[in-house]
Amino acid sequence: MKAGIVIFPGINRERDMAIALKQSSGHEPRMIWHKETDLGDLDLVVIPGGFSFGDYLRCGAMAARSPVMRAIHDHAARGGYVLGVCNGFQILTESGLLPGALLRNASLRFLAMDCHLRVERADTVFTSRYQKGSTFRAVMAHGEGNYFADDATLDHLEHEGLVAFRYCDPSGDVAPEANFNGSARSIAGILSPNRRVLGLMPHAEDLVDPLMGGAGGKPLFDSIAAAG
Amino acid sequence: MKAIVTVMLKDGVLDPQGKAIGHALGSLGFTGVEDVRAGKVIVLELAETDAVKAYHAAEEMARKLLANTVIESFKVEVHAE
Numbered sequence: 001m002k003a004g005i006v007i008f009p010g011i012n013r014e015r016d017m018a019i020a021l022k023q024s025s026g027h028e029p030r031m032i033w034h035k036e037t038d039l040g041d042l043d044l045v046v047i048p049g050g051f052s053f054g055d056y057l058r059c060g061a062m063a064a065r066s067p068v069m070r071a072i073h074d075h076a077a078r079g080g081y082v083l084g085v086c087n088g089f090q091i092l093t094e095s096g097l098l099p100g101a102l103l104r105n106a107s108l109r110f111l112a113m114d115c116h117l118r119v120e121r122a123d124t125v126f127t128s129r130y131q132k133g134s135t136f137r138a139v140m141a142h143g144e145g146n147y148f149a150d151d152a153t154l155d156h157l158e159h160e161g162l163v164a165f166r167y168c169d170p171s172g173d174v175a176p177e178a179n180f181n182g183s184a185r186s187i188a189g190i191l192s193p194n195r196r197v198l199g200l201m202p203h204a205e206d207l208v209d210p211l212m213g214g215a216g217g218k219p220l221f222d223s224i225a226a227a228g
Numbered sequence: 229m230k231a232i233v234t235v236m237l238k239d240g241v242l243d244p245q246g247k248a249i250g251h252a253l254g255s256l257g258f259t260g261v262e263d264v265r266a267g268k269v270i271v272l273e274l275a276e277t278d279a280v281k282a283y284h285a286a287e288e289m290a291r292k293l294l295a296n297t298v299i300e301s302f303k304v305e306v307h308a309e
Contacts, residue, residue, distance in 0.1 A: 100298060101296055104244050105244070108244045108248055148242075149298070
């Protein structure tokens, strides 16, 4: 799978994302500056984490309206794969590629800590190397990760099986205490209706090698690589 | 023309910032503050001289960028200089 990573001013997680993608696929991803409008023959576009445009106005609001996003919309409309992590998830909701919004953490605190995620479905291009219902450890580093959508949208996401990951405790229990940022229905990651766009708040790319302190996020990148 | 766009979180959307401000007011001894909501005000200086056109332009700007209508509502006021 040919992958590219989009870089906006203020994005700072692109190198870790590149390491994770390359480790699993063997291929160096293309770096795409936000003013580019031609994505070429990329199969996967990744929007990494950071603080695009200084989080001015709202997290992801400026990035969602920059030139490269039109190309990403077209790419998604053609059935291309898109992965947005952290600020990338915020940008995907701001641009309308995924529903809902990421609000200020309910605690008002910036959360830089480990969390656990439960895999809600393992039949997607992003999760095929996980077991459904399994859990893994990931790193959260965000001030605005509190997933919000109206009840009708949340019901729709659940009914259509578009919730990819939920916050849980290490045993896999989706307990309120494990939902550190206060997300609606403990949602940590959601999919588009065709399941080719994934937005995920915690940084799966931060734990892809035992040397990093864990490899819980590696199956996500192995899944992508296995999709060919 | 000056257009003032006030953006607030919608009713029903948790506003932890407003809650924190409310707590701080309480600890300063202000009593009787039943609720606090925090929003933002964006002031636009527009070249447009027609108030109706200026209003509609600012409304369009609010819908497309200044507010995220998934979570926020907005109000536009236009003032002649």
